[in-house]
Amino acid sequence: MKLERLMSITYMLLNTEVVSASELAERFGVSQRTIYRDIEAICAAGIPVVSHQGANGGYGIMNEYKMDKSLLSSDDIASLITLLSSTTTVFQDERTHHTIERLKTVQRDTGRPPSLTLDLGSWRAYISHLRMLHAAINAGQLVRFRYVNAKGERQARTVEPVSLVLKFDAWYLYGYCRSRSDYRVFKLTRISELDVLPELFERHRDVHTEEVLSGRSSSQEQVEHAVIRFTGGSLARVLDEFYLDEKTFHADGSLTLTLFNAIDTDWLIEKLLGFGEEAVVLEPPSLRRRMKKKIENMLVRYEEV
CATH class of the missing domain: 3.30.70 (Alpha-Beta Plaits)
Structure with a gap:
């Protein structure tokens, strides 16, 4: 409950110039002393809250920390929120959720319904693979799985995952395959027995994902x-x-x-x-x-x- 209140106070401060302690106390149904402690906790988290003195004083966040509302149009912000919201349904990324909340603080209400809707949750059949691979990429951990190649052969692969790519109507894993000593692309529908290993890795070299996904290969007819x-x-x-x-x-x-x-x-x-x-x-x-x-x-x- 306290965490939710701290987040709500932060977003409220981002969206307004100055808010008094009494107003915050009334808004969240707590004492002003509790609000003072909450403000200290927010400052300790690295968010620059400043105190304004006087009759119309209160708390606010440094303007340098806020996003300039003139940088993005309402449609731009709405599109970003839609895109990020669709990814959270798949990956349950808390950082992305916080980004969405910050974008909402600068979103202006146009009274129009959203012009864009995305449903990335339609890949629920292998959503667990997406989440496991996403976590492994962020943590820099090896993954191991069995993969069916174009010849119908089912083989064990150990891969250093680099990125997940949604191309046309399918998800792909792009990474360095230790079994082949080179970068490869793996279609998620052909992956089974996926395990995230505790071993960490460092990337060998940079390779553009688009180059591999283009389908151009000298080995193909x-x-x-x-x-x-x-x-x-x-x-x-x-x-x-x-x-x-x-x-x-x-x-x-x-x-x-x-x-x-x-x-x-x-x-x-x-x-x-x-x-x-x-x-x-x-x-x-x-x-x-x-x-x-x-x-x-x-x-x-x-x-x-």
């Missing part, structure tokens, strides 16, 4: 471009799953999709097979042959039907 035709009945799925690629809409309702610098053709083939007869590969011939071979191998399993 490169295709200059791929052209796929989709029927009109599949438009919604195509727009959902290939929203960054070039599209050409046709009068009959169909769509032609062009993927430049297509990488990891195994993934693309598996994705296209999910569209069934609603998708047909037009180019390149090598991808058409691989699609045909894949379909023939599938048909062998149904010869007795």
Whole structure:
């Protein structure tokens, strides 16, 4: 209860110029002597509370410590609060919660509903992994888990975690894999048996996460471009799953999709097979042959039907 009162007093001081001890005492239902002790505790925590003398005196916080309200618009602050609030639903970070409260002290009431809403809690299926990895990153601790790679192999990995990355519709862990002696990206849906180890580590070198997540790797098969035709009945799925690629809409309702610098053709083939007869590969011939071979191998399993 005392901690909640101290936090409330701090935010109240941030949002006003001067507040008297009697006003604070009445607001929180305690004696003025208790307020004096609370102010001492706030000062001891490093927050610069100053005392103003006179008839209109009281307590306030140094202006240098406050955020200038002119630096951010109401919409800017609302967007920041929305974004930070969504992360607290996943990571339960107390520091982020305090940041939100400080932002609210400079937020002006516009009377409009929020223009932005984010729900990062939709990944509840592996939210425990997110929290464990986030804590390990902040503490600089090693993690160990089993991981299923692109070849379907399930292997043990020991990793120095660097950051968590939300890219498109999936979470990834970026870190230094001791099993491979290099930085790697791990998709959280493929991680199991996750453990945070007591051993601490120091980062080897800086590597940009975006470089790894770009998908550019010399070990993957490169295709200059791929052209796929989709029927009109599949438009919604195509727009959902290939929203960054070039599209050409046709009068009959169909769509032609062009993927430049297509990488990891195994993934693309598996994705296209999910569209069934609603998708047909037009180019390149090598991808058409691989699609045909894949379909023939599938048909062998149904010869007795």
